[in-house]
């Protein structure tokens with residue numbers, strides 16, 4: 001029996017240069033359905049990126065291998081950035097096996113043998129996820145063994161491949177982000193029903209108002225809107241405080257990453273914006289302050305305990321010329337009766353009409369109908385799902 005040659009480090013580098021660095025790579029960034037347009041605009045702002053198309057809950061795009069760094073560091077509304085590794089027809093297990101063993105897994109795994117698979121299958125002949133997983137594992141092993149490399153499935157591995165079979169077509173992608181990108185890594189405390197950071201970023205990308213000079217969340221909970229607003233105003237990239245899965249690939253360059261992070265705040269111009277947050281719940285405000293105490297978020301927002309129904313919005317506005325109210329309004333759930341939440345929104349709408357003249361707003365609410373009954377004009381409505389609940393984002397100006 002002849003022993004197989006081991007892929008040497010220089011041979012691996014040559015393969016990476018030829019197959020990844022020298023060619024255009026295909027990507028997919030996922031986002032909350034309803035906000036694909038905002039993500040597409042963000043992608044168009046990244047250097048060397050061309051958008052290939054929008055689909056439900058994501059945007060496809062092309063870029064270089066360095067796009068991995070930029071997309072993960074700068075995108076505020078993407079939940080994951082996937083790098084396409086392969087795509088083929090897979091109607092039977094032998095088909096799946098023969099195609100997976102041809103994929104160049106070594107480019108992404110190198111000498112780190114541990115990987116994990118995330119399998120999804122829909123409207124396909126191959127519909128048993130465990131069997132699909134076993135076939136793909138066998139294909140990866142065959143490929144890596146041929147090169148004298150080890151590869152082991154490990155549910156705790158940092159390198160995760162997404163295997164998606166849809167209508168008999170299999171796409172294989174590397175999850176370059178790792179943990180979802182809404183896990184920014186700047187906070188410790190969390191309040192009740194926090195909105196995801198990526199959702200907050202999409203709500204704050206407000207096309208109605210342009211650049212606000214004051215952002216205030218009077219139902220701030222643990223402060224997600226305020227922290228996202230502070231990051232954007234300070235021009236701090238959302239991925240600044242967290243690690244990524246691509247940092248475990250053989251093509252990751254620490255020097256390149258550090259250089260990008262060092263100059264990241266020069267990419268866009270920071271803007272002057274005061275950020276405020278208040279909530280009736282002192283524990284939620286304490287959680288927001290705990291995040292502040294970690295000292296990571298720049299342009300520190302100010303938090304205090306207050307009942308939004310008694311807030312003097314003209315006083316809070318002070319001299320701001322384009323103030324913006326943002327909030328994820330109380331929903332009502334099994335703990336809080338929905339009728340109480342509806343009543344609160346009626347009272348809050350009336351209070352806004354009486355005291356918040358001149359403010360723009362962007363509210364996430366489950367009870368848009370209650371808001372609509374007031375005379376506050378709604379200029380834009382986006383329906384989406386927040387934590388499994390159907391909600392609306394409503395935007396407009398209070399007159």
Ligand SMILES: C[S@@+](CC[C@H](N)C(=O)[O-])C[C@H]1O[C@@H](n2cnc3c(N)ncnc32)[C@H](O)[C@@H]1O
Pocket residue numbers: 191192193194195218219220221222223224225278279280281284306307308309327328329330331344
């Ligand atoms: C859906 S949560 C908002 C969560 C927040 N966006 C976050 O990321 O943590 C609604 C918040 O409204 C607060 N709230 C309820 N009634 C209020 C009132 N009258 N005035 C101010 N805050 C209130 C609750 O304490 C809760 O934190």
